[in-house]
Amino acid sequence: MxxxxxxxxxxxxxxxxxxxxxxxxxxxxxxxxxxxxxxxAFAGSKTAKLSAAELTPDSPSKLVEIEGEPVIVVREGDNSIRAFTATCTHLGCIVSFKPQIPGFYCKCHSGKYDVNGVNVPGTRPKSPLTELVVNQQADDLEVSLTPKNSAA
Ligand code: FES
Structure with missing residues (x-):
């Protein structure tokens, strides 16, 4: 040319x-x-994989996404690692983990949940967060959307 x-x-x-x-x-x-x-077409993975080392005392929680659903993974004071749905059951904002409560906090309407994800009476949420299955192999964590109670 x-x-x-x-x-x-x-x-x-x-x-x-x-x-x-x-x-x-x-x-x-x-x-x-x-x-x-x-x-x-590019929907998220069916599991979230992360390292337990990512959850430190200074940063004990991490927000991940599984199949488009926000999930919060938390290292608790006794070093146990748990995961919960992160969508507030009031109007759907994303909750964060607040060790000082201790539990989960939704900034949209000051919603609170305890460390087990149970909504605190007197705050807006009227139902609990769902605890999810966490598979841990040494430092490797794999979280799925499977509710912990139904997996037992
Ligand atoms: S959306 Fe969470 S308290 Fe209202």
């Missing part, structure tokens, strides 16, 4: 052409990716 031009100009034109094509295709690729993500 550019064979009649000197090599340097030819290379510049090729780069400009490649950049123009990339700039033209990129928005379509982005839109298709967003559409597939919305359709669940």
């Amino acid at each position: 550019f064979e009649h031009l000197p090599t340097k100009r030819r290379n510049i034109l090729r780069w400009l052409l490649a950049g123009g094509i990339t700039a033209f295709i990129a928005p379509f690729a982005y839109a298709i990716g967003k559409f597939l993500a919305f359709q669940g």
